[in-house]
Amino acid sequence: MAEPPAKRFKAADCNDIIIVSVGREQKKYYLYPCDAKKTSDLFRNADTTGPPLNIPRFDPETFDIYVEWMYDRNSALIAAKDSYEHLMELYKLGEYLEDSAFRNMVMDTTIEIGVKPTWAKGNIEFQHLFLIASGAMHRLWIRVCAVSTKPTDVWVAGKGTLDDFFFRYLIEEYATMGGDPTKFRLPTMEDRCDYHDHDADEPRCT
Ligand SMILES: [Zn+2]
Numbered sequence: 693m694a695e696p697p698a699k700r701f702k703a704a705d706c707n708d709i710i711i712v713s714v715g716r717e718q719k720k721y722y723l724y725p726c727d728a729k730k731t732s733d734l735f736r737n738a739d740t741t742g743p744p745l746n747i748p749r750f751d752p753e754t755f756d757i758y759v760e761w762m763y764d765r766n767s768a769l770i771a772a773k774d775s776y777e778h779l780m781e782l783y784k785l786g787e788y789l790e791d792s793a794f795r796n797m798v799m800d801t802t803i804e805i806g807v808k809p810t811w812a813k814g815n816i817e818f819q820h821l822f823l824i825a826s827g828a829m830h831r832l833w834i835r836v837c838a839v840s841t842k843p844t845d846v847w848v849a850g851k852g853t854l855d856d857f858f859f860r861y862l863i864e865e866y867a868t869m870g871g872d873p874t875k876f877r878l879p880t881m882e883d884r885c886d887y888h889d890h891d892a893d894e895p896r897c898t
Contacts (some may be wrong), residue, residue: 710735712755719752720744727762735788750785755779758785761794770801779805780824792889796897799828799887803879811836811878819858828887830861833877838865839878839894879896 695888710728723736727841728735738745757770770782779802786795825833843866846854854862869875879887885897 694801708740710738710740712747712863713744713856714747714755715751716748717752718748719755720747721755721759721761726796730762731793732762749788750781754781754785755814757782757837758791758794760788761797765797770798774801774805776802776805777824780821780826780829780843782827782873783829796888796890799832800881800884802829803881803887807880811840814882816853819854822858822861823855828889830885834858834861834865835875835879839864839876840870860881 708725710723710725712723713719714721723735725735725740728738734745760766760769774782779798783795783798783802786792786798818833818840822833822837824832845858846862863880888897890896
């Protein structure tokens with residue numbers, strides 16, 4: 693027999709609190725499950741009756757941004773003052789928390805910052821960003837580097853200074869772009885959905 697609507701509407705654990713311990717200093721956060729479970733699979737599967745959820749790998753300054761976003765979904769703070777390095781760290785936090793909505797927001801902010809002045813930075817900077825990135829962020833930085841630099845420059849630089857992993861991906865990207873000339877351009881906000889994590893049946897962002 694189906695439950696009455698009122699009872700079903702009241703989420704069973706909305707009154708509980710998820711306690712999270714973040715960073716080496718073990719800063720404690722007390723999160724409302726209704727908000728925390730909205731987009732994060734990690735929190736969705738968390739046991740709210742057990743000990744605090746330990747997240748030592750990320751520092752509280754990074755987690756603060758996630759919490760702020762979780763409650764008001766406002767990315768203005770990140771867009772205004774964050775560095776690429778910090779954005780990579782936020783992206784990894786989104787992976788750890790299994791929160792694709794947050795990852796997509798970090799991706800949008802990265803592209804938004806990238807297109808503003810210029811993506812151009814040089815091989816070594818791109819390599820650094822690529823090596824500290826993960827997931828779709830890898831694809832983004834490889835595309836930016838491949839469009840911004842000539843293959844001949846990369847061959848020269850690659851002889852002594854480029855990481856093998858980065859170099860291999862870059863050569864693959866040149867091959868991909870060679871097969872499809874429309875890919876020979878820097879990412880813009882119109883392309884952002886190419887770098888998002890969506891479920892297979894989810895529509896593309898407009
Ligand atoms: Zn999208």
